[in-house]
Structure formats: C-alpha cells, structure tokens
Amino acid sequence: MLREIPRQRGHWLLGNAKDVLPNAHQFVAGTAAAHGGLARFRALHRTLYATVRPEDVRHILFDNVENYVKSYHYRSTSVISGWGLLFIDGNLWRRRRRMIQPGFRRASLRPIAEIAARESAAVIDDWPTRQGNDGAIEVVADLRTIALRTITRALLGIGLDGEKADRFGEAVSGALKVLGRRNNGVAWPFWMPTADNRALHDTRAALDDFLMDQIRARRAALAANEETPGGILESYIGDPELSDQNVLDETKTLFTAGFETAATALAWSLGLLADHPEVAEACEAEVDRVLNGRLATFDDLINLPTITAVAEETLRLFPPITQVGRESLAEDDLGGYRLPKGSTILISMYGIQRSPELWDAPEAFRPERFAPERRDAIPEVAYFPFGAGRRTCIGNNFALQEQTAILATILQRYRLAMPPGTEMRESLRVTLQPGSALPIRVTLRKAA
C-alpha cells in the first residue's frame, strides 16, 4: 500500500502561491527538505510535487524514464524557441537528438575554447577605461555579450557587432524574464494583447527574421558550392529530414538554452572569485603557467583543472537551471509514496547540490571538491547542473569548455575584488542570477 506524499500547508484559496514568489527555487528545495525530501504543495489551482531525494532522480530520470514527459514549464519557453530539442518528447525527440548530437561531439567542439577566449578578450579590453571611482565595473552586460557572441560564432560562424549583440541579447533576456514571471504566477493566454505578450511576440519575430535569413542564405550557398562561414548550424542544413522551420526551431532552442545559462554561470563565477582571493590567485598561477600570455585553445583546457573546478563548483552552488520538471504519464511508486498519474514533479538540483546529507559544508565555495582526483567520486544524482539521464544537456561540454576559456582569459588579464558592501543576491528569472547588476573591482595584472 503506497503512502500519500506529505503536503505543505498553505492558504485555503491561494495555497502556497505567495510563498513560491519571488524565489521559487528556494521554496521548492526548502519545502521538499522539510518533509523528508519529497513533498506536495499547491499554487492556486495547481498541485505540484517537489523532490530533493537522489533516489527519485535515479527513478524518474533513469530507471522509469519512459513514464515521464517534460512539464508545462517548458511549453511556455517554447513560445520563443519553437519546438526544439529541449521541449519535445517521445520518438520525435529520439530522432532529433540523434541528428543534433554530432554537432556537439568533442571533435566538433574543438573551436569553442578559442572562440570564447577571443570574444572575451575583445570585450574586456576596455575595462580599465570604464572603471568607476571605486575601480569597479559592471560585468553582467559584458558577460552576456561574451556569451552571446560566443554562441553566435559557434552556431552560425559569424560575428555580431556590439550594437546588434546588445539588442539581440536584451531581447532574449527580456523574453526569459517575462516567461519566468509567467511560470511562477498567474498568466494571461499568449494570444491576449498584454504588454508582456506583445514583448514575447516581438522577440520571437526578431529571432525568427535574423535566423531564417541565415538559414536561407546558408542553404543557397551550400547548394551553389560557395564558401560559407561554417558553424554548427551547417550540419543541420544538409539533413534531408529537417525543414527550414525545423532548423530554425533547433537553432533558436540552442540559442535560448545556451546563452543566458552561460552568461549567468559566468557572473556567479566572477563574483565568487572576487570574493575568494585565495582561489583567484591559484587560478591566476595556473593560467600564467599554462598559457604564458596567449589565449586558451582546446588543448589547453585539460591543463586548467583549477579553473574548470571553479566553473563546476559555481554550477553546484548556483545552478542556472535550478530544477527540472516532469509530468507522470501513469501513477508511480516513489520509494513507497504514490505519485498520481498526470502529476507535475520538480526535481531540485539546487536543493540536492546543497544537501548537507550529500555535501560537506554545502554552502561553502570549495572548488577543490572538483579536483580531477576527486571528481569521479561524485555521484551523478548528487550533482547534475546539466540534468541527468537521456535528457542531459546536449551543450554540457560546450558550456564547460566555454566557461573555462572565458574565466582563464579574464583572470589572465585582471585581478578581481568585490567592492565593499556588494552582495550577490539570488534572483530567479528562468535562470538563477546574482541580481541584475554585479560591480566588480578589476586591476590590470600585466601589460596586454
């Protein structure tokens, strides 16, 4: 006989709708933990389940994966991205994943480190001229530009000039902010002409126009045997099973999944490094020894384990995607508890990756947890910022290489420090961000 999943008390009408806002990730993780790791709560009319139990991760994402599809949260993001890999399920997903995967194999990713290093070197070049009186510069917008230019060059093989990058980046970030509000609150249907909905439709139109032009021009150039700029996109254009619309949806999905997540993770890493000078110094020593003043390439990454560990520890403490959501197709047995058919369950990486049962001093920033000799001992169900099981992030290697190369480029040039009184505050806007501004004091380490 299965037991009922413990219920979190709430308001008779609203349930826990007010508690969920503004930082839903903390509420989800905290509520599950308070009830032994698995709990249910209600936000207005919706009942939701939350877990921080590694055994549920194993069950839902691996052992009984056929019983689950993506939760409704993903459907609203697909308004911007179209029906790309992140959102589809079943056989369509299986076929698509096979088609998209080759673009993300290690060999195809060889250029990423170099692209990321070059794009970041260009953006950070003028930092000394932009410092305020306290020596600080505002890094959030720059990190977004670096992430956007890196993914654009990797996917499309082209550069984005400063103004275009800013507009494009703001449109995507703005849309994600609106979607975040929708997922955690009451939302009007997409067809209603509210200000938020109009902004979403405008962003989608801007993305569609820009990318469809790229796809058509590329298809024509490839057919005429003309030289093309390259990029991951091209491997999809040659695929007879993918229409222009499919390629558009997949490219938009890669953009939306890979841009804001990367920018957010970078912001946390810089903040943590600025706050932990001893870690930053170890990274500086590593980067000087390995790169000796030049920009990082793919072959250098393996020799930058300290910086890679910083990136991984950042993703443990502040996973940009804090939880994954699934819907059960049939009733399930979660270690003796009954999960009804059609339930939405949130698996909190944020909660699991900070669990005192799984981690020593879970709130402390200790990159040495991810030192190569210790890394393999970390179970996948205790640390999965890129998701786990067959729906694991297709861009996980891309992202880690990118993070490492960008951090190396910044640390090679600048010493970072946190201006007194600066606090990084968790703010959930689809991705988990350290607020919308992050001033960091930078000092030039060497003549460039």
Ligand code: HEM
């Ligand atoms: C730090 C950066 C990143 C983080 C934290 C991250 C996180 C995630 C997570 C948690 C999932 C799984 C969602 C689920 O199971 O429901 C996912 C899936 C996905 N990610 Fe990422 N991601 C990152 C970077 C990227 C990049 C750079 C790309 C592409 C260029 C990308 C493309 C995708 C795609 C296409 C999926 C769907 C895969 C599938 O369902 O088969 N991500 N990501």
